Amino acid sequence: MKKYLLMLTAVLSLSGCGDNTSIVNSWRDPDVTVAQEQFKKVLVVALVKDEASRRITENRIASTNPVFKTSYQYLNATSELTKEQKLKILQDENFDGVVTMRLVSKEKEVNYVPGTYTGMYYGGFDGMYTGVYGYGFGNWYGMYSPNFYDPGYYQETTSYMVETNIFSLKQNKLIWTGTTESQYATDLGQTIDAIMQAVVKEMRKDGSLPPK
Structure with missing residues (x-):
């Protein structure tokens, strides 16, 4: 040492x-x-x-x-x-x-954190349900999911x-x-x-x- x-x-x-x-x-x-x-x-x-x-x-x-x-x-x-x-x-x-x-200082700043969109809407092409394999009920059900949209919020940072x-x-x-x-x-x-x-x-x- x-x-x-x-x-x-x-x-x-x-x-x-x-x-x-x-x-x-x-x-x-x-x-x-x-x-x-x-x-x-x-x-x-x-x-x-x-x-x-x-x-x-x-x-x-x-x-x-x-x-x-x-x-x-x-x-x-x-x-x-x-x-x-x-x-x-x-x-x-x-x-x-x-x-x-x-x-030296203490400052507070408020920022807006935007929400997120899951993108699950009907599951078809162009937003339309077509019944094509892989775009059935599972994706269509997403429009009713509570995770469909996560709202934005304000965040205070010190x-x-x-x-x-x-x-x-x-x-x-x-x-x-x-x-x-x-x-x-x-x-x-x-x-x-x-x-x-x-x-x-x-x-x-x-x-x-x-x-x-």
Whole structure:
């Protein structure tokens, strides 16, 4: 096993709704890669107002690799700590990296899904029943089938735009950022899995992480 821990590698094995999550855009520092940083202790920060969602998100990421630590374990009194105090805690606890995740936007879109027509009408040619072998009662009966026509309907889709940032505390700067879009999200945990899979895939693509 390599001496350094490659950021986010473990989440590649996670299952989830990855097909509904994709990278919208990303950027990496051209002078440094995540692999080069050799992170050993990384703070995970979910920038959300709801405490339950924050803990679910941070716990989900932290469960993928011992290198990740949840922010609520160290910075739970966020409203009372100054920026300098927070940085002092991270320094004292020997953190060398930070991953932040925040919801950029939540948009709803309503689309019409057209109905389907079975095509079974009398069973003859040109819509007329002719009694020709193979076009008898079985096809004619289709016109009375409840599956004859599946009516259209309106479908509401919610898209979540989430920004993921990776900071190097050693260099005191942002080294990678990416925005993902997730649709049909019904479970927060699985959505987080899918976001991290998309992030890892993009980081392998841009060279931040070595190819699989």
